[in-house]
Amino acid sequence: MTDTTASAAPGAVESPFKRDIGIKRRYASEKRFQAYGLIAIFLGLIFLLLLLWSVVSKGYTAFEQTSINLPITFSQDIIDPKGDRSDTALLMANYPKLATDAIVKVLGINPDDKTAVREAGQMISASSRTQLRDMVLSDPDIIGKTVSVWVLATDKVDTALKGQVDLSVDESRRKISDQQVQWMREMKADGAMKMRFNTGLFTNGASSRAESAGVGVAIIGSLYMMLIVLVLALPIGVAASIYLEEFAPKNRWADIIEVNINNLAAVPSIVFGLLGLAVFINFAGLPRSASLVGGLVLTLMTLPTIIIATRAALKAVPPSIRAAALGLGASKTQMVFHHVLPLAAPGILTGTIIGLAQALGETAPLLLIGMVAFVVGYPASPLDPATALPVQIYMWANEAERAFVERTSGAIIILLAFLAVMNITAIILRRRFERRW
Structure with a gap:
């Protein structure tokens, strides 16, 4: 019996008609994919605009007071x-x-x-x-x-x-x-x-009266915490990244550490709050509602982000830079600190700023360590009671008075402005100092 299944004979030339249909289908598939991408971007922009409109429309009046x-x-x-x-x-x-x-x-x-x-x-x-x-x-x-x-x-x-x-x-x-x-x-x-x-919105502290309530104490508390995070997380994160990437032996232990760092970056922030409550407050006896405790908790949460970003920046430096430095007689330490680290600095700064921006917007860990205190006066030091911008927003959102609605949205606008400035700074630094190999 003969096989009646239609099949192209070896060496047969495909007809121009079938080839044109295949090309048209391919082009149509590419256009559909591009359309899906544009639709996704459009929907994302629509949701972003709706979010911004809902915040700005309710909060812009908070910047004026009768x-x-x-x-x-x-x-x-x-x-x-x-x-x-x-x-x-x-x-x-x-x-x-x-x-x-x-x-x-x-x-x-x-x-x-x-x-x-x-x-x-x-x-x-x-x-x-x-x-x-x-x-x-x-x-x-x-x-x-x-x-x-x-x-x-x-x-x-x-x-x-x-x-x-x-x-x-x-x-x-x-x-x-x-x-x-x-x-x-x-x-x-x-x-x-x-x-x-x-002006009281930026200078006043907590108040039960909406007209005199402000985020001044929250801004100072957030600045204290960001300073603590910067002083602790940046040198520790960069030092750990340099050791893991340049000096640590590539064995099972290094793989275990890398996996755990990646896992810590995905741990919910409230877990870090529980850790801070157990270690810094219950065990170490540090004061509740203090910016110091908040900064330490946010440092633990930010470290994985900085380590991952720094290791990625170090990997992006071409191996030829390392080989050239070693070939000219530099030690491994000189090679890392004189050649590799300066070239990786833009990526490290970008990762650090992004980590700080993430820490600035965190609320859950600060709630667990008691930074929901009613603080009227400015904290003189990181050991004094304080609050933070996200926590102040949370507290105002729970108020029953109608006037606190605009205060809540106004504080969100201020927080978004801080986050936008930090992210724009990261973009500018990356574009200003980035080198393409």
């Missing part, structure tokens, strides 16, 4: 009735009454109308007490004078002025009354109330 310009009369009868300028009298004076008297005068309210006076005073932030007290303590001669002072409005006035409160609903369903809304509009029209740049 303030009221009041002619504060620093009455001696209220501040220092005895006239002895004692520290106790200056510290314990009824400064909110000074602000309330000033706004009553601005609005033309009858001082005998207690309800109106109380509602007017509720438009001024309680932080005015600290502001006026500090003015008197820094210059006691201000007592008896009238000074124009910008004080913060309360969060309910701020959100209402920014249009974040539906004023068309019944008065009983909102925190700001119709009378306060009317006063707010009058002062805005007169220029006594307006939006000003919110």
Whole structure:
């Protein structure tokens, strides 16, 4: 029997028609693959833009804060009735009454109308007490004078002025009354109330009042931790990488160490938090909520990233550089530190900055070591209680007040700005010093 299966005979020439169909199919397949890639990039950009829009649209208003310009009369009868300028009298004076008297005068309210006076005073932030007290303590001669002072409005006035409160609903369903809304509009029209740049967002510490809450302490705490990570992780990571790549014998133990380093880079950050809690706090007795403990935990988490990046940078240096150095009589140590390491420096710097950026955005390990403390004052040293930017964002996100929503998004914008600067710096350094072989 003959085989009836159609098969091309040896040496047969493929028809031009079939060859054209194969080429068209190949081109169509390539175009589909390119289209899939473009669709993937487009979807990624869409999701990124949606994320940025959701953050920016809610957080850009946090960079402005409603303030009221009041002619504060620093009455001696209220501040220092005895006239002895004692520290106790200056510290314990009824400064909110000074602000309330000033706004009553601005609005033309009858001082005998207690309800109106109380509602007017509720438009001024309680932080005015600290502001006026500090003015008197820094210059006691201000007592008896009238000074124009910008004080913060309360969060309910701020959100209402920014249009974040539906004023068309019944008065009983909102925190700001119709009378306060009317006063707010009058002062805005007169220029006594307006939006000003919110410097307190960058300088103030934690506060239960949204209008006076800021990320100043969190920024200082994050800077302390990043400095600790840089001082510890960079030299340890680079030294370990140089030894493993250039000096360590290639045996089973070296393979085990390399596998474990790669595994540590994939360990969830919360595990490092548990390690820090057990070792640095429970065993070593270091203080909770301290930047030092946070920096040590983030150092452990960042080390694998720096080691992997540094080893990759060392491997990228051509073997001919090593051979030429050794051939000219350099020792192995001289070869590494005088020739290989300078050429690998751009990659090492890039990996270090990326590791620092990753550490800056970590929250879970810091929560476990107690960096969720309510810290008002700036930490004077890494041993003092502090918090960090991601933790501050987490704490504000759990607040019930509407005004903290914009504070949360505003802090996210600040954190993203820090991360963007660090990543852009890494890109610039890589392109500036990178050498192609």
